[in-house]
Amino acid sequence: MLDKVKKRPFSSVIKKLRQVELRPTRQRMALAKLLFDGPNRHVTAEMLHEEVQQANINVSLATVYNSLHQFTSAGLLREVVVDSGRTYFDTNTTDHHHYFMEKEGCLKDIPEGEINFDMLPTAPEGKKFSRVEVIIHVAEDN
Numbered sequence: 033m034l035d036k037v038k039k040r041p042f043s044s045v046i047k048k049l050r051q052v053e054l055r056p057t058r059q060r061m062a063l064a065k066l067l068f069d070g071p072n073r074h075v076t077a078e079m080l081h082e083e084v085q086q087a088n089i090n091v092s093l094a095t096v097y098n099s100l101h102q103f104t105s106a107g108l109l110r111e112v113v114v115d116s117g118r119t120y121f122d123t124n125t126t127d128h129h130h131y132f133m134e135k136e137g138c139l140k141d142i143p144e145g146e147i148n149f150d151m152l153p154t155a156p157e158g159k160k161f162s163r164v165e166v167i168i169h170v171a172e173d174n
Contacts, residue, residue, distance in 0.1 A: 041065075042056075042061050042065060044068075044069070045061050045064035045065050045068060045069070046061065048064060048068060048108065049061070049064060052106035052107060052108060053106070054102060054103075054106055059091045059095050059099060060099055060102075062084060062087075062089045062091060063080065063084065063091065063096065063099045063100075063103075064103070064108075066080065066083055066084065066087070067080070067103070067108075067109070067121075067123055068108070068123060072122070072123045072124040072141075073122075073123055074112070074120045074121070074122050074123075074130075074138065074139040074140075075120065075121055076118070076119065076120055076121070077093065077096045077097045077100055077119075077121075078093070080096050080100070080121075081093045081096045084096070100121050103121070104121065107125060108123075108125070109121045109122060109123060109125065110122040110124065110125045112130060112139060112165075112167065114132050114139070114167060114169075118137075120139050122139070124141065127163055127165075128141055128142065128144065129142040129146075129147050129165065129166040129167070129168070130142060130166070130167050130168070131167075131168050131169075131170050132167050132168070132169045132170065133170050134169055134170060134171050134172075135171070135172050139167075142166070142168070147166055149164065152164065
């Protein structure tokens, strides 16, 4: 009988937000549901704002930006800066690398094991590397 009880639609995102000590506000829950209910994805703030508009959810672009940065600070998202004017947010927070498809304007994950580092420079004195991130820009073959 218990396995037939329906799960509430926002219960998983409420739990996810509370686990990282973020209050599950209406806006955060709506954004978290779009981001985390489904496969991993890469989004810009503008892309996510367009999705909430299409879903008839009243959330401002500023709130989308603020929430994405809060989710990133809490470890729920990974920020990927492609260039000075383009930032994506990745729901896959594991260490991995990306292709940036220039024509399509999207990120794609590089399969694990496809990049090999034979040698890295020495870290500056008193410092250590926290991670290595590679973004390969891919242009059309003319």
